[in-house]
Amino acid sequence: MPCLLHIDASARFAPSFSRRGSAAFADAWRAAYPSGEVITRDLAVTPVPFITEAWTEVDDFTVINGLSDLDEISNAVADPQQQASWAITRQLLQELYAADAIVIGTPMYNWSVPAPLKAWIDHITFPWVDLAGPPVFIFTARGGGYPADTPAGARDHQEPYLRYWFKTIGVTDITFVHSEYTLAGVMAPLDAYIAQRDEMHATALFRAAELANAQNVADACLSGATPG
């Protein structure tokens, strides 16, 4: 059965541009793979706690002992605080490893990712994690605009960061779809960008359906699936 991991990180719900993008992808994916399973991890509804010292101890322990098998780590971790920390990490890693494709909806907060998404990243980043490549689709929302090769674009610490982080865990097939100027209509200096905001978001929703039906998703998800 194919599996989509659907992650959201915006603090807001109905007005969220990034949530609308990731939801459009997930809806199209469900239609294409009706027998599939969608794991939903809403980091605003159920935030992942910040890592603690126990997490760092588990990290060191796995590296020193060459452990990467989740069951082996569960059996080897003895300290109760480490066990509690590892239980959270293990659940998140299982969701990640189960995924044939991943979609993330995330706002830009302070030129980067929201703290709940960073907390999720911290929990699952071990030197031995290797995802071996499910395609990843990231629907961002940004209040302003960050066109490439402009001074504003140089302040985008969201896409380059996420692209690099995913590469470190073995994912290179990664697609970004940006909804920008979302603060047009809210912040007066951006009022001139209302049409651009609407056009970018409409394009993002259209792309979501297109991407969910793309060949790289089919290649990753089709074995055992019943295409719609």
Ligand SMILES: Cc1cc2nc3c(=O)[nH]c(=O)nc-3n(C[C@H](O)[C@H](O)[C@H](O)COP(=O)(O)O)c2cc1C
């Ligand atoms: C805490 C916070 C920080 C933000 N920082 C930025 C920023 O650095 N750059 C930017 O363009 N917009 C920034 N914004 C605006 C959001 O990116 C914008 O409202 C976006 O649409 C939020 O995503 P959502 O629509 O999915 O909720 C920030 C908003 C909040 C709440």
